[in-house]
Amino acid sequence: MNRPVKIGIFLLVALAQLYVPASMIWQYEDTLENGTLFKFKCAPVDPYDPFRGRYVSLRFPQQDDTVRFKWLPAMDFGSVFISVKQGENDFAEIMDISRTQPDSANYFRAIVRYGSLEYPFNRFYMDEFAAPQAEIAYTETLRDNLLDTYVTVRILNGQAVLEELYLNDMPVGEYLRTHPE
Amino acid sequence: MMNSREVQSLYDDLPALIWAGVLTQDDATRLREHYGEVTSASKATVFAMLIAVLGAGLIGSGVILLIAHNWEQLGRPARTVLSFAPLFAGQLIGFWVLAKRSHSPAWCEGVTLLLIAGIGAAISLIAQTYHITGDQATFFLTWSLLVLPCIYLFKSTTGSLFYLCGILLWAGFAQERFGQPQLFWPLTALLFPFLWWQSKERLEDMRAAWLSLALALHFTIGLGIILQDSMTALWTIVFAALMTIYILVGERLPSRTTRVPFLLVGGIGAPILMLVFTFEGIWRNAGYRGDDITKAPLLPDLVLLGILAIVIGLTIFGPKQKRAVSFLWVAFPVLTVIAFALAAWGVPAGIAQAMFNLYTAVVGIAMLVAGVRRGSMVLANYGMVIVSALAILRFFDADISFVLRGIIFIVVGICFLATNLVLVRKRTANGGAA
Numbered sequence: 162m163n164r165p166v167k168i169g170i171f172l173l174v175a176l177a178q179l180y181v182p183a184s185m186i187w188q189y190e191d192t193l194e195n196g197t198l199f200k201f202k203c204a205p206v207d208p209y210d211p212f213r214g215r216y217v218s219l220r221f222p223q224q225d226d227t228v229r230f231k232w233l234p235a236m237d238f239g240s241v242f243i244s245v246k247q248g249e250n251d252f253a254e255i256m257d258i259s260r261t262q263p264d265s266a267n268y269f270r271a272i273v274r275y276g277s278l279e280y281p282f283n284r285f286y287m288d289e290f291a292a293p294q295a296e297i298a299y300t301e302t303l304r305d306n307l308l309d310t311y312v313t314v315r316i317l318n319g320q321a322v323l324e325e326l327y328l329n330d331m332p333v334g335e336y337l338r339t340h341p342e
Numbered sequence: 343m344m345n346s347r348e349v350q351s352l353y354d355d356l357p358a359l360i361w362a363g364v365l366t367q368d369d370a371t372r373l374r375e376h377y378g379e380v381t382s383a384s385k386a387t388v389f390a391m392l393i394a395v396l397g398a399g400l401i402g403s404g405v406i407l408l409i410a411h412n413w414e415q416l417g418r419p420a421r422t423v424l425s426f427a428p429l430f431a432g433q434l435i436g437f438w439v440l441a442k443r444s445h446s447p448a449w450c451e452g453v454t455l456l457l458i459a460g461i462g463a464a465i466s467l468i469a470q471t472y473h474i475t476g477d478q479a480t481f482f483l484t485w486s487l488l489v490l491p492c493i494y495l496f497k498s499t500t501g502s503l504f505y506l507c508g509i510l511l512w513a514g515f516a517q518e519r520f521g522q523p524q525l526f527w528p529l530t531a532l533l534f535p536f537l538w539w540q541s542k543e544r545l546e547d548m549r550a551a552w553l554s555l556a557l558a559l560h561f562t563i564g565l566g567i568i569l570q571d572s573m574t575a576l577w578t579i580v581f582a583a584l585m586t587i588y589i590l591v592g593e594r595l596p597s598r599t600t601r602v603p604f605l606l607v608g609g610i611g612a613p614i615l616m617l618v619f620t621f622e623g624i625w626r627n628a629g630y631r632g633d634d635i636t637k638a639p640l641l642p643d644l645v646l647l648g649i650l651a652i653v654i655g656l657t658i659f660g661p662k663q664k665r666a667v668s669f670l671w672v673a674f675p676v677l678t679v680i681a682f683a684l685a686a687w688g689v690p691a692g693i694a695q696a697m698f699n700l701y702t703a704v705v706g707i708a709m710l711v712a713g714v715r716r717g718s719m720v721l722a723n724y725g726m727v728i729v730s731a732l733a734i735l736r737f738f739d740a741d742i743s744f745v746l747r748g749i750i751f752i753v754v755g756i757c758f759l760a761t762n763l764v765l766v767r768k769r770t771a772n773g774g775a776a
Binding site for chain 1: 519
């Protein structure tokens with residue numbers, strides 16, 4: 162293969178390599194710009210992903226098996242579509258869980274693994290020193306039942322993008338700055 | 343076929359052979375014309391390549407860590423630009439390498455590693471910026487496929503090794519999430535033209551050895567992942583056949599650097615499996631006993647048939663002088679099929695266990711005898727290790743009674759001593775030292 166041909170092929174390869182992450186960005190930015198805002202109550206735990214750094218792992222009460230069993234009792238592995246609507250104070254309420262794509266715009270895909278639901282926005286990436294502090298803050302204030310923890314998610318045509326994690330109604334970064342102890 | 347070191351050694355011997363009258367000058371000239379110029383990778387070139395790979399990797403990692411320190415303060419636009427920066431830089435360097443340094447393995451391997459890091463970093467950092475959990479299987483598949491063209495363009499061994507690892511990781515995650523990753527085979531096959539091309543260029547240096555070793559391990563681990571959900575104990579037949587294939591293929595490959603890795607993996611894997619098969623528990627639950635055979639997944643059976651066909655083909659069409667040893671190894675998957683069938687039909691697992699104890703002892707003794715006959719300490723020790731390991735396992739095997747163990751050990755020990763006596767008398771009768 163001569164040099165000009167190799168360079169031509171590499172040009173195409175380079176464009177493909179740039180296209181994949183660029184298309185991810187376009188999709189997510191579109192959702193953040195034009196998606197409907199939903200709040201999801203959650204309870205964080207703190208693990209580590211070697212490829213993407215420290216994150217707060219999020220769990221949502223709606224992932225509970227009894228919630229899924231209400232709609233889809235017999236399923237160990239697969240993916241489902243969860244339709245939501247805005248309830249009180251923009252908190253999300255599940256309208257339906259189905260195996261087929263719904264007609265509404267406000268839905269997202271979740272994975273069913275070993276019978277449990279996994280949401281696509283179950284990680285909030287943070288500075289590696291702030292993530293464990295966020296977990297400690299939540300754990301300590303949970304005793305007093307004061308902390309209101311939730312995430313805001315933008316949903317558009319099946320795409321769900323996590324916007325922010327809130328502790329006691331404050332963005333987590335701001336909460337940690339104002340509560341250094 | 344001689345490798346470059348062997349050819350160079352022949353060239354070094356030519357003057358002495360001419361002087362001794364073994365060859366004429368014309369013969370030497372014809373030999374040189376036949377084998378051509380010796381173009382092996384010099385140690386300096388390999389060293390430069392390794393240093394380039396290490397250097398590129400360290401620089402890339404260092405830049406990423408510096409950026410990570412300030413990541414939290416950056417907004418999404420800045421993060422997006424920085425996410426693309428390593429990839430874009432790698433691509434610019436790639437263009438320059440193709441234009442000016444495409445003949446340099448050091449530059450080609452270095453830029454491929456930079457591109458691998460750049461692609462992975464771009465996808466990971468964007469996923470982190472938007473808090474995307476994503477899917478590990480898709481991540482590794484996308485990463486590997488985007489690297490694949492660079493392997494061909496830059497003739498990169500590093501890229502090939504990464505690609506094989508990437509496909510293995512994809513298979514592991516896909517198996518967990520979606521069930522059997524059947525694309526494992528076609529995805530692996532995408533690398534075969536590159537491997538064929540490299541073998542034709544007669545890669546005699548460490549790159550060929552690394553690729554062979556990576557391939558041997560790739561298929562071993564990949565089959566383990568794919569067969570996770572298959573019929574109980576089917577893995578015994580598939581892995582027995584796979585290790586046998588490695589040994590047979592290793593015996594037939596022309597180049598030492600590609601031969602040794604397959605012989606190593608097969609030569610270590612086969613005895614380990616044989617020793618494992620000497621335990622009754624392996625055969626106790628084998629087969630479809632009690633299960634609905636129509637629900638069995640088809641793919642493992644096809645894989646099994648394919649591998650067995652390769653084993654039989656290699657034995658039948660192999661060179662005659664190797665057939666005696668080859669048949670001994672081919673007996674391994676055949677016996678495994680028999681043991682599996684017996685266990686599946688409800689025959690007591692002790693029969694399969696006894697069969698493998700006998701077979702393992704035969705293989706060990708055969709290797710020991712072959713090593714002594716050829717004067718090969720490696721082969722003799724190999725046989726000795728197999729026999730010794732079998733003896734130790736049976737000595738401590740609580741499933742066999744003390745009496746039975748004692749009798750078997752005594753009988754086998756008498757056989758060894760008797761054989762030794764016969765060999766000594768034979769050597770003495772032939773005039774050799776006792």
